[in-house]
Amino acid sequence: MNVLVIGNGGREHAVIQALKKSPRVNKIYAMKGNAGIADMAELVNVDYCDIEAVVAWVDKSDVDFTVVTPDDPLALGLVDALEAHGHRAFGPKKCAAIIESSKAFSKSLMKKYGIPTAAYEIFDDFNKALEYVKTCEIPVVLKADGLALGKGVLICKTREEAIAGLKEMMLDKKFGTAGNTVVVEEFLEGPEVSVLSFTDGKTIVPMITSCDHKRALDNDEGLNTGGMGTFSPAPFYGEKTAKEVLEKIMLPTMYAMNAEGRTFKGVLYFGLMKTKNGMKVIEYNSRFGDPETQVVLPMLDTDLMDVFEAVVDERLENVDIRWKEGACVCVVLASGGYPEHYEKGKEITIGKLDEDVVLCHAGTSLKDGKLVTSGGRVLGVCARAENIDEARKKAYANAERISFDGMYYRKDIGIKYRDVEKE
Numbered sequence: 178m179n180v181l182v183i184g185n186g187g188r189e190h191a192v193i194q195a196l197k198k199s200p201r202v203n204k205i206y207a208m209k210g211n212a213g214i215a216d217m218a219e220l221v222n223v224d225y226c227d228i229e230a231v232v233a234w235v236d237k238s239d240v241d242f243t244v245v246t247p248d249d250p251l252a253l254g255l256v257d258a259l260e261a262h263g264h265r266a267f268g269p270k271k272c273a274a275i276i277e278s279s280k281a282f283s284k285s286l287m288k289k290y291g292i293p294t295a296a297y298e299i300f301d302d303f304n305k306a307l308e309y310v311k312t313c314e315i316p317v318v319l320k321a322d323g324l325a326l327g328k329g330v331l332i333c334k335t336r337e338e339a340i341a342g343l344k345e346m347m348l349d350k351k352f353g354t355a356g357n358t359v360v361v362e363e364f365l366e367g368p369e370v371s372v373l374s375f376t377d378g379k380t381i382v383p384m385i386t387s388c389d390h391k392r393a394l395d396n397d398e399g400l401n402t403g404g405m406g407t408f409s410p411a412p413f414y415g416e417k418t419a420k421e422v423l424e425k426i427m428l429p430t431m432y433a434m435n436a437e438g439r440t441f442k443g444v445l446y447f448g449l450m451k452t453k454n455g456m457k458v459i460e461y462n463s464r465f466g467d468p469e470t471q472v473v474l475p476m477l478d479t480d481l482m483d484v485f486e487a488v489v490d491e492r493l494e495n496v497d498i499r500w501k502e503g504a505c506v507c508v509v510l511a512s513g514g515y516p517e518h519y520e521k522g523k524e525i526t527i528g529k530l531d532e533d534v535v536l537c538h539a540g541t542s543l544k545d546g547k548l549v550t551s552g553g554r555v556l557g558v559c560a561r562a563e564n565i566d567e568a569r570k571k572a573y574a575n576a577e578r579i580s581f582d583g584m585y586y587r588k589d590i591g592i593k594y595r596d597v598e599k600e
């Protein structure tokens with residue numbers, strides 16, 4: 178079978194490396210892919226947010242199955258458009274992808290169906306929001322409603338910060354139209370965990386857990402980024418918590434989406450916090466997380482293509498999804514200056530890496546036959562071992578064999594939550 182993977186980041190490289198292991202996958206295309214992906218897939222240079230152009234390309238190709246991983250084409254209805262043209266595609270339809278693309282929608286869904294999350298109010302009027310923020314409990318969290326690439330969230334430690342943040346979002350439009358509607362949310366505390374799941378709307382199967390590191394610098398300092406590294410599994414997430422999450426969060430979310438006429442098929446990502454009052458939802462995503470996927474998929478011990486097809490055909494309950502023992506750590510190598518201004522086109526040199534280390538290309542391209550940087554997050558170095566400590570040592574030992582001008586990475590991936598009680 179020939180498969181098209183939509184996207185061009187580390188997450189897509191991880192998906193393609195997993196699909197490559199499937200005996201049933203013949204040829205892989207990637208739209209648009211990157212230099213690492215080019216080694217294992219044929220790159221297709223079509224803008225994947227141009228839905229008509231993608232469908233037109235698939236129509237005349239020999240693709241049997243399309244995997245849509247980035248949030249934008251999902252929110253724009255790429256899966257709906259492909260299906261309307263008789264193509265098989267993995268990912269939620271537009272009406273279900275809204276669970277990520279609108280925080281106002283996801284918060285209302287959780288309230289309506291009693292799914293545990295932070296208390297909140299939604300405003301589309303600046304003066305009303307201001308009145309509320311002048312008296313609400315502090316710290317408080319402000320979230321722009323639309324897709325703002327994970328940057329539309331402000332944690333305000335003082336009232337002054339909250340008022341200034343509200344102005345930035347609603348009046349100065351710092352996040353564009355995403356800030357027309359703002360969710361003002363109770364501040365929660367506790368360790369965070371990402372739990373991705375496969376669901377076909379009838380069955381939901383959690384993947385192995387992982388923890389992201391969103392800040393640019395060590396000790397969670399610096400600016401918010403797309404994610405500077407991950408480890409899997411979360412040591413504080415045992416059977417008891419998994420049961421609580423399945424019963425109180427995952428199944429109720431799947432049923433809620435069905436009841437709303439928005440059946441979700443694809444990867445449903447739960448961003449969770451373990452608070453003293455139990456597990457709560459921080460956010461939903463309608464897709465694989467990045468860089469969570471780079472640690473989760475190397476742990477998968479089942480053919481990913483089988484899972485994708487079972488989701489599309491709504492027979493997920495018949496698939497036995499297994500995970501490897503041990504742990505995996507991913508260290509992201511970033512361009513100097515990221516997440517703000519950074520230069521591209523820096524030549525990358527890669528020494529000999531351990532054979533079992535998985536290198537996920539995120540922002541790389543080929544220029545005059547040379548591997549160069551083309552994005553803020555450039556590479557993810559992913560290592561598997563018996564436990565997180567060993568995996569992190571291996572990931573860092575290999576990261577040191579890679580270099581490019583301005584390269585930087587966090588030195589503390591995998592250390593976080595060490596002091597949190599294990600379960």
Ligand code: AMP
Nearest residue numbers: 295318327330362363364365448459460
């Ligand atoms: P989100 O884009 O909703 O995932 O938010 C980005 C990050 O902000 C999350 O990963 C959390 O670390 C933090 N965050 C979001 N909502 C809250 C909240 N209610 N309380 C505390 N931290 C939060």
Ligand code: GLY
Nearest residue numbers: 389404466467468
């Ligand atoms: N790593 C968080 C995300 O993919 O949104």
